[in-house]
Amino acid sequence: xxxxxKGIVVKEIAYRDTSKIIEVLTAGGMYSIVARGAKKVNSxxxxxxxxxxxxxxxxxxxxxxxxxxxxxxxxxxxxxxKDVVKLGASSYLxxxxxxxxxxxxxxxxxxxxxxxxxxxxSGINTLGIVNIIEIQLLKYLGLKLNLDExxxxxxKEIVTLSLDYSGYLCKNCSKISTDKxxxxxxxxxxxxxxxxxxxxxxxxxxxxxxxxxxxxxYSKYTGLYLDSKKFFxxxxx
Ligand SMILES: [Zn+2]
Numbered sequence: 001x002x003x004x005x006k007g008i009v010v011k012e013i014a015y016r017d018t019s020k021i022i023e024v025l026t027a028g029g030m031y032s033i034v035a036r037g038a039k040k041v042n043s044x045x046x047x048x049x050x051x052x053x054x055x056x057x058x059x060x061x062x063x064x065x066x067x068x069x070x071x072x073x074x075x076x077x078x079x080x081x082k083d084v085v086k087l088g089a090s091s092y093l094x095x096x097x098x099x100x101x102x103x104x105x106x107x108x109x110x111x112x113x114x115x116x117x118x119x120x121x122s123g124i125n126t127l128g129i130v131n132i133i134e135i136q137l138l139k140y141l142g143l144k145l146n147l148d149e150x151x152x153x154x155x156k157e158i159v160t161l162s163l164d165y166s167g168y169l170c171k172n173c174s175k176i177s178t179d180k181x182x183x184x185x186x187x188x189x190x191x192x193x194x195x196x197x198x199x200x201x202x203x204x205x206x207x208x209x210x211x212x213x214x215x216x217x218y219s220k221y222t223g224l225y226l227d228s229k230k231f232f233x234x235x236x237x
Contacts, residue, residue: 003061005031006074008114009053010094014039021065022049024057025098027107033059035068048073052080052090054114077121088232089126090117093133095228104140112136115194125200127207127236132197134214135189143221147187161186163216182206186213 007026015021018039024031038045048055048071055073059066080086097113116133120126138144146167149156155170160178162169168183169176185206211233218224 001061002058002069003066004056004058006056007031007054007110008094008117009049009051009055010098012049012051018043020049022068023098025101025110025113027110029105030101031057031059032065033057033068034065035071038068045071047076050076052077052087052094052117054117075118075121077117079123080117080121085126085232085235086120088228088235089130090120092226092228092232093117093120093130095226096134096137096224099224099226100137100140106140109137109140112194119194119197124197125202125207127211128200128202129194129197130232131207131211131214132189132192132194134218135186136194138217141222143217145186145190145217147190158183161213163213163220166217166221179206179209182209186210 005024005026005028007024009022010025011023013021015034019034019036020038022033022035024033035045035049037043038049040046045068047053049068053073054075055071057071058069060069077090080090093113093116097109101109112133116129119129135145143166149168150158150170150173151162151165151167152169152173155172157170158168159171160169160174160176161183162174185202189210215229
């Protein structure tokens with residue numbers, strides 16, 4: 001059956017001399033597609049089947065591996081391909097969202113990824129977008145932070161953000177106090193609609209604090225360890 005699908009190329013695997021197998025994440029699921037001759041630079045399939053491309057694919061659909069008939073690019077993320085930090089960030093988000101999608105086949109994950117890499121390409125604070133997506137993906141892993149009240153007693157007099165309790169703690173339950181701006185910022189990360197975000201002005205001090213918190217949270221609870229995050233962070237200097 002011939003079918004048209006829109007999606008993001010999340011993996012390319014070399015196949016025979018000139019072909020490749022691509023994995024495409026779409027709103028309707030993950031597709032494996034053979035793209036014959038697509039490794040040749042002059043092939044009409046070359047660009048649209050490259051890693052990170054957001055394209056419309058016309059395929060002969062089969063159960064295991066479909067075959068690509070034609071492809072047209074919707075967005076090749078030109079700014080990202082020219083900028084090593086943006087490319088590092090988007091590559092990491094592709095890896096992260098693919099891992100989360102394997103644990104929870106929710107089509108929201110595809111939308112989050114597409115919106116995130118589109119915003120990064122448009123030039124909004126790269127680390128900010130990465131961190132927002134990391135926080136918003138937690139609910140699909142069953143690890144959402146509690147940012148409505150003190151996790152231990154339900155009080156609203158919040159003084160800190162706790163790794164061990166996965167959320168806010170109040171002054172009766174914790175002796176530590178965290179900068180109020182950080183406590184507000186993590187809540188914004190959790191709630192903001194990325195598609196409506198046009199600018200993101202936060203000091204590096206707060207950004208880096210939350211980035212470290214998120215890294216520690218992921219390493220403590222998710223079981224996901226992604227070299228691509230370390231690589232992206234190394235690019236930030
Ligand atoms: Zn409390």
